[in-house]
Amino acid sequence: MKVLTANRLIDGEAVWLAADHSWSETIAAAEVARDDASREKLERAGKAALLKNEVVDVNLIDVAMEDGEIVPLRLRERIRAAGPTTHPQFGKQARPRIAQAA
Amino acid sequence: MYRYDEFDHGFVTARVAEFRDQVERRLAGEITEDQFKPLRLMNGVYLQLHAYMLRIAVPYGTLNSRQMRMLAHIARTYDKGYGHFTTRQNIQFNWPALADIPAILNDLASVEMHAIQTSGNCIRNVTADHFAGAAADEVADPRPYAEILRQWSSVHPEFSYLPRKFKIAVTGAERDRAAIQVHDIGLHLKRNEAGELGFAVWVGGGQGRTPMIAKKIRDFLPERDLLSYVTAIMRVYNLHGRRDNKYKARIKILVHETGAEEFARQVEAEWEALRDSELKLPDADIRAIETYFAPPPLTARPEGDETVKLARLDSRSFGAWLERNVVSHRHPDYAAVTISLKGIGEAPGDATDVQMDAVADLAERYGFDEIRVSHEQNLILPHVARADLKIVHERLVEIGLATANAGLVTDIIACPGLDYCALANARSIPVAQDISRRFASAERQREVGELKLKISGCINACGHHHVGHIGILGVEKKGAELYQITLGGSADENTSIGEIVGRGFGPDEITDAIETLIDTYLGLRASREENFLQAYRRVGAQPFKDALYGQEAKAA
CATH class of the missing domain: 3.90.480.20 (Sulfite Reductase Hemoprotein; domain 2)
Incomplete structure (x- = not known):
């Protein structure tokens, strides 16, 4: 399973592509690709967003579903999705309902 | 300290205006990320995991109170209320928006600061002994020479597109507190028998994936020849340094592959053509820069x-x-x-x-x-x-800054690591925090004595792990963090590169492993006066391997 992630051009905020083709600030809203066709769809949307200069550093990343939540496989991506483990008061984890990365 | 003249003010202000225009064009979609990335890097702007990062130059690590207050203002206004001081004597802000960076640079320019050449394949911020101008053991203040190098290297057209980044450090004392032997060029300011000032010149040191100790290619370079000689080194490097492989592009690889003697010969040959050129520093110019660094009026305070x-x-x-x-x-x-x-x-x-x-x-x-x-x-x-x-x-x-631990086990160098850095493979800060808490007792720290513990979250070695008495390198193995330990490194006048002690440790094991190493040292040291590094150099790695790995080490 994959989701598409990037950083927003104007402020660098980590974002994920949602089903409505908007860029969400939380991974929970990301559209999950479970087959090749939907993965290709995500990739096309990412390329388009890059060309429109909405985001930079676009990447497809591996995720799993755990208790109904999208969880990236790599620690790097879990930290991007939550915020620095050393500063729980900063990043997305400081917002309501976002678990810490590790 | 150095004060900007009209030229400096004009130069930095023009650079801010130029970057403001570049950011506006990028945000308007007029230039692509591929076109913009080298431009933002030249102005210290990186993209990290959570946001952009702005690295601000602190030339030779010297600030005045007005500048420090401006850094506080930036932290408060544009960031999240804190900054991170780095191993290059700079400061990084972790959360600025790209759209705000021109305003930040404008604020910095108002206090004679900038972010120029804090990234990219150019000559980076020149570092110096942090006790420069104050140290009892120094021959002369090294910062005037660092400032001369800064002025010469700023947007130097010939050296703005080097094979790779280039780092220079200067020290003015025998006791090296600036780690000059792990720099591309290390300059040791000294006096010759006639009492004249000059430099021992070291070239080709560095850390990263191929750590190397610099070679001394000249024992005494008169101060007037500083720029012509450094230019000669840069020219040999710019001509022969490898551009085909990023990992072999630093000058240390060139010096290693060429051989220090042959490299020195090439530099000397190049220098012959340059030494009497306009690069020769007039004595009046050196003394003029020196006046900016004149010691403060230290009146007698015998009480x-x-x-x-x-x-x-x-x-x-x-x-x-x-x-x-x-x-x-x-x-x-x-x-x-x-x-x-x-x-x-x-x-x-x-x-x-x-x-x-x-x-x-x-x-x-x-x-x-x-x-x-x-x-x-x-x-x-x-x-x-x-x-x-x-x-x-x-x-x-x-204000919570009175921890009495300089040079002790909790005075740890750590890079930002995977909590912030896009290059990192493992976290550094949590490891440092955990070790710090384990050795929190002031008595225990004093008992352990001088110990330099340094942690990097990837092989680029921003946390200087290669030269830690104990070094920790975080890697990613099978999707998990793993920490390798090196022992016996040092970045002083007797520089050594630490040796890997054995298999790595998981995040939950690394603090125990460090404690085992320190307990082993306490058990075998000849006296309280023998510090960890001295003990390691006396007994070698084996007792530490035995303690960490037991029978496993003996079988290996």
């Missing part, structure tokens, strides 16, 4: 001895701080103070806006308006009257 004596009797914590964080000054009534940014369990090198403002106040009131950033990620007040030490200590206690 310091008595004040310090009474304060020691009055407070144990003052005594402990005096012992660890205060070093002697060339003026007997003064001292240089290390402000530890390594509070127990804190992120090494981080300071809040409130702390930055408070340090600025202290520098202004008690420190002749001077602050230094050390490559060990601490702050320094280089000129404090001994008579004022007690009040400075009290004020530091109030």
Whole structure:
């Protein structure tokens, strides 16, 4: 399973592509690709967003579903999705309902 | 300290305007990311995991209170209330929006600061001994030469597109506190038999994935020849340095593959054609730059001895701080103070806006308006009257910066690691915090004595792990963090690269492993005076391997 992630051009905020083709600030809203066709769809949307200069550093990343939540496989991506483990008061984890990365 | 002249002001202001235009064009979609990335890097702007990161140059680690207050203002206004002081004596902000960066650079320019050449394949911020101008053991202040190098190297057209980044360090004392032997060029300011100033020139040191100790290619270079000789080195490197492989592009690889003797011969040949050119430094110019770094008016304050004596009797914590964080000054009534940014369990090198403002106040009131950033990620007040030490200590206690641990096991260097950095493979700061908490007891730290522990979250070695008495390198193995330990590294005048001790440890094991190493040292040291590094150099790695790996080590 994959989701598409990037950083927003104007402020660098980590974002994920949602089903409505908007860029969400939380991974929970990301559209999950479970087959090749939907993965290709995500990739096309990412390329388009890059060309429109909405985001930079676009990447497809591996995720799993755990208790109904999208969880990236790599620690790097879990930290991007939550915020620095050393500063729980900063990043997305400081917002309501976002678990810490590790 | 150095003050911008009209040219400097004009240059930095023009650069801010240029970058503002580039950012506006990028945000308007007129230039692509591929076109913009090299431009933003030349202005210190990186993209990290959570946001952009802005790295601001602190030339040779010297700041005044006005500049420190501006850093506090930036932390408060554009960031999240803190900054991270780095091993290149710079400061990084972790959360600025791209759209705000031109305004930040504008604010910086108003206090004679910038972010130029804090990234990219150019000559980076020149670092210097953080006790420069204050150290009792120094021949002369190395910072005038660092400033000359800064002026010469800023947007130098010939050296703006080198094969790879290039780092220069300068020290003015025999005791090397600037790690010059792990720099692309290390300059050791000294006097020859005739009493003239000049440099021993070291080339080809560095850390990263291929750590190497620099080779001394000249024992004495007269000061007037500084720029012509460094230019000769840069030309040989620019011509022959490898551009085909990023990992072999640093000058250390060229020096290694060419051989130090042959490399020196090529430099000398190049220099012959340059030494009498316009690069020869007129004595008047050197002395003019020197006046900017003239020592402050250190009036006699002989009451310091008595004040310090009474304060020691009055407070144990003052005594402990005096012992660890205060070093002697060339003026007997003064001292240089290390402000530890390594509070127990804190992120090494981080300071809040409130702390930055408070340090600025202290520098202004008690420190002749001077602050230094050390490559060990601490702050320094280089000129404090001994008579004022007690009040400075009290004020530091109030702002949580009085930890008496300079040079001890909890004075850890750590890179930002995977908590922030896009290049990292493993986290560094949590490892540092956990070790710091394990050794929180001041008594235990004193018992262990001098120990340099350095942590990097990837092989690029920003945390200087190769030269830690104990070094820790975080790697990613099968999707998990793993920490390799190196032992016996050092970055002083007897530089050595640490050796990997054996298999790595998981995040839950690494602090125990460090404790095992330290307990092993305590068990085998010849005396309390023999520090960890000296003991390691005497007995070698085996007792430490045995302690870490037991039977496994013997079988291997």
